Structure formats: C-alpha cells, structure tokens
Amino acid sequence: MGAEAIQPAVLLVPFPAQGHVTPMLHLARALAAHGVAATVAVPDFIHRRIASSSAGGRAGGAAPVVDAEYGDVELTSIPSGILLPEEHAANAADPPGFAAIVHAMEHHMPAQLERMLLATSSVRGGRVACLVVDVLASWAIPVAERCGVPAAGFWPAMLASYRAVAAIPELIGKGIISDSGIPVSSNQHGGDGQEKVIRGLGILPAHLQLSTNELPWFVGDSATQKSRFAFWLQTLHRARGLRSVLVNSFPGEAGSAATADDDDEGQLPGRGLRILPVGPLLAGGNVVERAKGDGGFVVTASNDPHQQQQPLPCSKNPSMWQADSTCIGWLDAQPAASVVYVSFGSWVGPIGNEKIRELALGLEATGRPFLWALKKHPSWRTGLPGGYAERVAGRGKLVEWAPQEDVLRHGAIGCYLTHCGWNSTVEAIQHGVRMLCYPVSGDQFINCAYITRVWEIGFKLGSVSRDGVRDCIEKIMDGAEGTHLQAQMNTLRGSIVTGEARCLAQGNVKSFVNEIKRSRLPVIDADLQYIVG
Numbered sequence: 308m309g310a311e312a313i314q315p316a317v318l319l320v321p322f323p324a325q326g327h328v329t330p331m332l333h334l335a336r337a338l339a340a341h342g343v344a345a346t347v348a349v350p351d352f353i354h355r356r357i358a359s360s361s362a363g364g365r366a367g368g369a370a371p372v373v374d375a376e377y378g379d380v381e382l383t384s385i386p387s388g389i390l391l392p393e394e395h396a397a398n399a400a401d402p403p404g405f406a407a408i409v410h411a412m413e414h415h416m417p418a419q420l421e422r423m424l425l426a427t428s429s430v431r432g433g434r435v436a437c438l439v440v441d442v443l444a445s446w447a448i449p450v451a452e453r454c455g456v457p458a459a460g461f462w463p464a465m466l467a468s469y470r471a472v473a474a475i476p477e478l479i480g481k482g483i484i485s486d487s488g489i490p491v492s493s494n495q496h497g498g499d500g501q502e503k504v505i506r507g508l509g510i511l512p513a514h515l516q517l518s519t520n521e522l523p524w525f526v527g528d529s530a531t532q533k534s535r536f537a538f539w540l541q542t543l544h545r546a547r548g549l550r551s552v553l554v555n556s557f558p559g560e561a562g563s564a565a566t567a568d569d570d571d572e573g574q575l576p577g578r579g580l581r582i583l584p585v586g587p588l589l590a591g592g593n594v595v596e597r598a599k600g601d602g603g604f605v606v607t608a609s610n611d612p613h614q615q616q617q618p619l620p621c622s623k624n625p626s627m628w629q630a631d632s633t634c635i636g637w638l639d640a641q642p643a644a645s646v647v648y649v650s651f652g653s654w655v656g657p658i659g660n661e662k663i664r665e666l667a668l669g670l671e672a673t674g675r676p677f678l679w680a681l682k683k684h685p686s687w688r689t690g691l692p693g694g695y696a697e698r699v700a701g702r703g704k705l706v707e708w709a710p711q712e713d714v715l716r717h718g719a720i721g722c723y724l725t726h727c728g729w730n731s732t733v734e735a736i737q738h739g740v741r742m743l744c745y746p747v748s749g750d751q752f753i754n755c756a757y758i759t760r761v762w763e764i765g766f767k768l769g770s771v772s773r774d775g776v777r778d779c780i781e782k783i784m785d786g787a788e789g790t791h792l793q794a795q796m797n798t799l800r801g802s803i804v805t806g807e808a809r810c811l812a813q814g815n816v817k818s819f820v821n822e823i824k825r826s827r828l829p830v831i832d833a834d835l836q837y838i839v840g
Contacts, residue, residue: 314344315436315823319461320420322443323350323387323408325653326730328357330463330555331441332380333588337813338511343436343818347380348423350387352412352789358384359629362735385423388415391518409538412446420447424454437823439733441476442469442552443490452548457826459819460552466560466582466723467757468750469552471510471523472539478505483519486753488536489518489529510753515760521752525555527656555586555729557808562759583815587733587803634714641719647739647780649716649724650680652731653749663690669776671695675784676702715740722783724768727751727758736764739800741792742766743779744797764796 317338322330328349335345351356388401389411424435438451438458451458462469478484482491483503490503503519511517519525524535546552610738638646647670652660667690670677677699681687692698695706711731714720715738724743725731732754735742742765746755758765766788768779783789802808 314342315826316344316434316825317346317437317439318345318424318435319347319439319495320385320444320447321347321441321461321463323353323402323412326728327351327441327443327463329730330586330588331439331461331508332382333520334439334461334553334555334585335380337588338439338820339814340774341817343820343823345380347382348385348420349382350408352387352389352418353385354382354384356402385416386419387411403424406534412444417446417450420450424456425448425526428480428830433455436826439553440549443542443547445542448545448548456547459627460546460549462554464750465556465754465757466554466584467482467556468511468523468729469554471517471750471753472543474510475543484522485489487533488522488524488539489532511756515756517753517756521746523749523753526748547582551819553583553585553815555588555733556584557586557803558584558811559808560584573736583819585812585816585819587736589733589737589804630708630710632710634704634706634709635717637704638678638714638717638719643718644721644784645676645718646717647673647675647677647722647724647743647784648680648720649677650709650711650731651726651745651747652728655726657684657686658745658747658771660690663687664692665771666775666776667691667695668773669771669780670703671699672773672777673780674702675721675780676704678704678706678709678714680711681705681707683707688696689724722780722789724780727754729754736796736800737804739793739796741765741783741789741796743783762795762799764792764799766792 317335319331319335321327328347332347339345389407402408409684424438435456438447439461440447440451440458442460448458449701475484475488477578479486483505485491505517505519505522506513508517524539525532526535607726649670670679696703711734715723715734720738720740721745723731723735725735725747727742727744727746728749728751730827732742742757742758744758744765745768746752755765755767759767766779766783769775783792
C-alpha cells in the first residue's frame with residue numbers, strides 16, 4: 308500500500324452527553340479533512356442510542372452496531388459498566404444521571420480505554436498518534452500517560468467558560484468562593500451561599516459582570532453543587548498535564564474587548580498551555596462532502612470558506628433522541644420568518660411547572676405560530692394548562708424532539724427561545740436566527756452575556772411570565788431593536804461562518820494536524836477498522 312494511504316490515527320474521547328459528542332464529531336470530521344484517521348470513542352449506552360436513532364428509532368429493528376461511520380469518521384464504543392434495561396437501553400427518555408456517568412468514567416472506562424490503546428498498538432502494528440480528550444472527560448488523560456500516547460484537550464464551548472473554570476484557584480484565593488465552591492459572604496452577619504458579583508479575571512470583557520450563582524458548577528441543590536465543584540477541581544488538576552487545548556470557539560470571540568487567543572498563563576491551567584480556537588465547529592462546516600460511487604460519502608477539505616454547502620446525509624448531527632419527522636412539513640406551511648422556535652436542549656433539568664405554564668400562556672398570547680420541543684416527561688409537561696395542545700393546534704406545534712439543524716435553517720423561523728447552550732448558540736449563528744435567551748445552568752449564563760451584551764444578537768428573557776414572554780417575542784420579531792439584532796447577527800455570521808475568523812480557525816486545525824504528522828510516531832493503516840466490543 309502506498310505511503311499516501313497511510314494516515315496518523317487520532318482517537319477522540321468526548322464527555323458522554325449530546326452537547327459534547329456533537330462538537331467532538333465535528334472536530335473529528337475537520338481533522339479527517341486534513342488527512343488523519345479519526346475515531347470517536349463513546350460509552351456503549353451513547354453508542355446504542357445514536358445507532359437506534361440513526362435506524363429510525365426502532366429499538367430492536369436494527370442489527371447490533373459495533374462501529375458506525377459518519378463521513379470519514381468512525382464512531383466506536385467503550386464498555387461503560389452501566390446496565391440499562393434492554394428494552395429501554397437505546398430509547399430511554401433520559402440517559403444515565405451525572406453521578407452514574409462519573410462513576411463509570413472513573414472506575415470502569417479507564418481500563419477499557421487502556422486495553423483499546425494497547426490493542427491498537429500490538430494488533431495493528433502501529434499506535435494512536437494522538438488522543439484528543441474532552442476536558443470534562445479528564446479520566447482519559449492519565450490513561451494516555453500510562454500508554455505513552457500524546458494527549459491534547461478539547462473544550463467544546465466558549466473560551467470564556469474555560470477561563471471561568473481555570474479561574475477557580477484565584478476565586479478561592481480572593482475569598483470570592485470557598486474551598487467547596489460556594490460563594491463567601493462579604494457581610495459579617497451573613498453566611499456562605501450569598502450571591503456576589505465577579506468582574507475581570509479574564510472571564511468576561513471588562514464592562515460586563517458575572518454573578519457567583521452563574522458559575523458553571525451551580526447546578527441543583529447545595530450538595531449537588533459541591534459534588535459538581537469537586538468534579539471541576541479534579542478536571543482542572545488533570546488538565547494541567549495537557550500541552551494544548553483545542554477550543555470550539557472562534558478567534559476574537561470577545562470582539563474588540565479581548566482576543567480569544569490570549570492565553571495568559573495566569574488565567575489558564577498549566578504553564579505554557581497553548582490555546583487553539585478551532586470553531587465554531589459546525590455540521591458539514593467548511594468541508595465539502597462529495598458523493599462516492601458506492602452511495603456513501605467521504606469528507607474532503609475545502610480551501611474556499613465561501614463555497615456553498617449542500618447538506619448531505621452524513622452531515623447530520625448524530626442524535627441520542629429520535630426527532631419528530633413532521634416538523635419540517637409543518638414549517639413549510641408557515642409564512643417566512645413567522646415562527647418562534649423553543650427548545651431547552653437535551654441536558655437542562657426541568658425549569659418548574661409554573662414557568663412552563665407561563666411560557667405556554669405567553670406563546671399563546673403572541674398569536675404567532677410556534678414550534679416547541681418539549682420532552683414528554685411529567686417534569687416538563689405537567690405545567691401545561693389543561694387542553695393546551697388542543698387549544699393551540701394548527702398554530703402551535705409541540706414535539707418531543709425536533710431536528711434542530713433543519714429547523715434553524717428553515718426560512719419560516721423568526722426567532723429562537725433558547726437555554727443558550729453553546730451548540731444551540733453556534734447553530735443559531737450559523738443560520739442567522741436571533742435569540743431570546745433563558746439560561747438555566749452551567750456555561751449558559753456566560754454564553755447569554757455574550758449573546759446579549761457583546762455581540763448583541765439576542766435579548767435576555769428577564770422573567771418567565773406570560774406578559775414578559777409575549778412582550779419579548781414581539782420586540783424581537785417586529786420592533787426596531789429586533790431589526791438591530793438581525794443586522795448584528797448577519798455581521799457576526801459573516802465573520803465566523805465564512806469570513807476571516809473561519810479561515811484562522813481552519814489554519815489552527817491544519818497546524819494541529821501537521822504537528823501530529825511531524826511527530827514521527829508509528830501510524831496505522833486508515834483502511835483498517837477498530838473493532839471494540
């Protein structure tokens with residue numbers, strides 16, 4: 308076999324959640340477009356859900372899948388030790404909880420990944436040239452060290468949210484948070500847990516501020532927050548062993564206020580850590596997918612960021628949920644730019660019955676058509692007013708899960724009411740859709756600050772009341788302020804999807820791949836497939 312057929316092997320390990328698996332697959336495609344053999348390794352319960360969803364949601368109707376291909380990227384499975392009832396394993400309403408996932412990552416999956424890396428070396432006659440690890444899947448970093456495989460980090464969100472985590476030692480040192488991550492009161496009569504305001508620390512531009520209750524580990528009750536903070540501390544400690552981190556954001560994400568490639572060692576974990584913005588990583592973004600003679604598709608690099616992209620089957624985001632196939636036909640019947648799309652993503656916990664009720668009544672009060680992706684779970688749907696679905700039928704469509712990429716690119720969509728997850732934010736920017744922001748937890752508050760106050764491409768929903776929802780939707784859809792948002796969105800979209808920032812990000816991907824190729828590590832034949840069972 309000629310030398311041109313030999314490609315360095317890169318194994319990518321995401322944190323097992325939809326919002327992490329999706330950008331990792333996009334990164335794998337971008338690496339493959341520059342000539343590496345990319346394989347994304349996910350836990351078995353994620354692999355089964357994606358395989359089932361790709362097969363049309365037939366839990367038992369598809370043959371068992373060991374490996375699946377998405378373009379030139381292979382998706383393979385790591386045994387997790389998490390046992391799910393067989394009839395629900397692929398199509399359960401929710402994946403395993405955070406605690407179960409962390410236990411699997413810490414106590415079962417490392418040995419499985421180590422066997423995988425060693426088998427690749429001994430059986431295939433070569434070895435993995437680089438392990439790309441989602442920073443939140445830091446359990447894989449010690450495995451790479453034991454196996455002698457170079458590791459690079461991947462941050463699937465904004466650099467600003469990475470800086471928030473990297474600032475933990477400084478936040479503790481300045482007495483802003485305690486050793487357990489809880490805000491420290493500045494009032495001598497108050498106790499811990501009181502909200503404080505953070506300025507500076509490289510998290511947000513100088514003119515913005517962040518509440519301590521908006522930090523990424525503030526999820527759930529106090530015990531859950533302390534557990535999440537301990538997880539972040541361990542992640543931060545392990546990340547110090549990384550030489551570089553690829554970030555799913557774009558150079559200059561903070562506009563003129565700061566630059567995203569400012570890797571101040573005082574604000575980031577590890578000395579000499581190199582930050583490479585490589586995003587935003589998009590479905591089919593800046594790669595050209597051409598048909599193969601056998602009916603499949605391969606991914607080839609495009610040197611022209613302005614080249615028109617035609618969506619093909621392999622450019623779809625593999626999903627852990629089966630999307631409602633009737634959404635697009637319903638949108639086809641709606642006037643242009645008339646529909647309010649509502650979704651809180653796949654990971655956000657329930658926001659409460661009263662808020663669901665007020666949101667539902669606010670949507671109804673607008674008199675506008677809306678598409679609402681709302682999980683069919685009592686924690687989400689109990690708050691709906693009695694007879695609501697029937698009352699809004701025809702004008703309002705409620706589905707359990709929507710094909711979000713197809714929805715956002717549809718001409719009928721006028722705005723997007725979102726939780727501000729980074730993937731959702733990137734997809735809205737990609738398709739030029741203004742946002743109405745209701746952040747709930749994690750990095751969503753930081754994303755919201757950039758959406759509303761740095762880029763000015765959306766409004767924040769101040770309170771979930773029927774009047775507040777109605778008024779904000781009217782403002783964004785019809786008002787002069789909404790027109791301003793669209794102009795800002797068009798400018799930002801042009802810069803990061805097809806403009807200079809996109810070219811810089813592509814250059815960083817190419818530079819990273821060239822470093823892998825120059826490492827002179829043994830490589831494997833790209834035509835060989837990993838079989839992990």
